[in-house]
Amino acid sequence: GLMSWGSNYTFLVSVLHDSGELLAIYKPRKGERPLWDFPDGTLCQRETASFLVSEALCWRIVPPTVLREGPHGIGSVQAFVNHDPQQHYFTFDTTLEAQMMRLAIFDAIINNADRKGGHCLLDEGDHLWGIDHGLAFNAEHKLRTVIWDFAGQPLPDDILQDVMRFHERLCDPTDTLRASFKNLLSDDELDALQERTNNLLYAKSFPLPGSGPNRPWPPV
Numbered sequence: 001g002l003m004s005w006g007s008n009y010t011f012l013v014s015v016l017h018d019s020g021e022l023l024a025i026y027k028p029r030k031g032e033r034p035l036w037d038f039p040d041g042t043l044c045q046r047e048t049a050s051f052l053v054s055e056a057l058c059w060r061i062v063p064p065t066v067l068r069e070g071p072h073g074i075g076s077v078q079a080f081v082n083h084d085p086q087q088h089y090f091t092f093d094t095t096l097e098a099q100m101m102r103l104a105i106f107d108a109i110i111n112n113a114d115r116k117g118g119h120c121l122l123d124e125g126d127h128l129w130g131i132d133h134g135l136a137f138n139a140e141h142k143l144r145t146v147i148w149d150f151a152g153q154p155l156p157d158d159i160l161q162d163v164m165r166f167h168e169r170l171c172d173p174t175d176t177l178r179a180s181f182k183n184l185l186s187d188d189e190l191d192a193l194q195e196r197t198n199n200l201l202y203a204k205s206f207p208l209p210g211s212g213p214n215r216p217w218p219p220v
Contacts (some may be wrong), residue, residue, distance in 0.1 A: 008032050008043065008134070012080065013070070027134070028075035035135075037142070043134030045184040047076035050110055050133035052180055056169060057162050059102050061130045067184070081121045081129050088220060089117035089146055099128040101206075104147045105159055108207050109166075109197055110136040115145035117220040137185055139192040143207065144216045150206040160204060167197040
């Protein structure tokens with residue numbers, strides 16, 4: 001059925017497979033609201049590309065996501081995360097700090113323009129997931145997030161090493177990573193993705209808020 005919130009059409013669906021059935025979030029391209037700063041009909045592709053980045057970093061931040069034909073046409077299909085909707089970024093305590101650090105850097109890498117507090121979900125095993133990545137990967141700087149807790153701090157060694165491996169794969173013409181983004185992102189957006197990871201490696205620190213808009217609204 002149709003979810004009752006969000007600016008774009010979002011459906012809770014059942015996905016059937018030989019091994020069983022699971023719930024998923026389906027966001028059809030036809031239900032995307034046109035935006036002035038993102039190409040029309042590309043938000044579902046950006047949702048899928050975010051999952052590929054999450055997997056390449058080995059961080060498991062984005063629930064499994066694929067681009068598939070559904071009841072309302074092509075769209076992103078993402079595994080539903082069981083969670084308490086009353087828990088979000090603004091209710092989390094310091095026990096989640098390490099996971100929040102990875103999420104903050106993940107958003108910097110994908111240039112997330114819409115990291116609201118409610119887009120941070122804690123599952124039943126206390127694993128932190130990030131959702132709603134349709135407004136990401138713009139070639140222009142658009143990082144807008146509520147997670148500025150670590151701004152200016154040095155990157156932990158484990159995060160730095162993961163980002164370095166990711167960047168090396170992006171730059172390696174023999175690696176399949178860059179090719180996996182084909183039909184999801186433009187060449188300019190891929191070049192910008194590579195440049196952002198390079199900048200993080202050069203700075204070795206969490207990014208600082210820019211002078212322009214740097215927080216989404218509403219914050220949750």
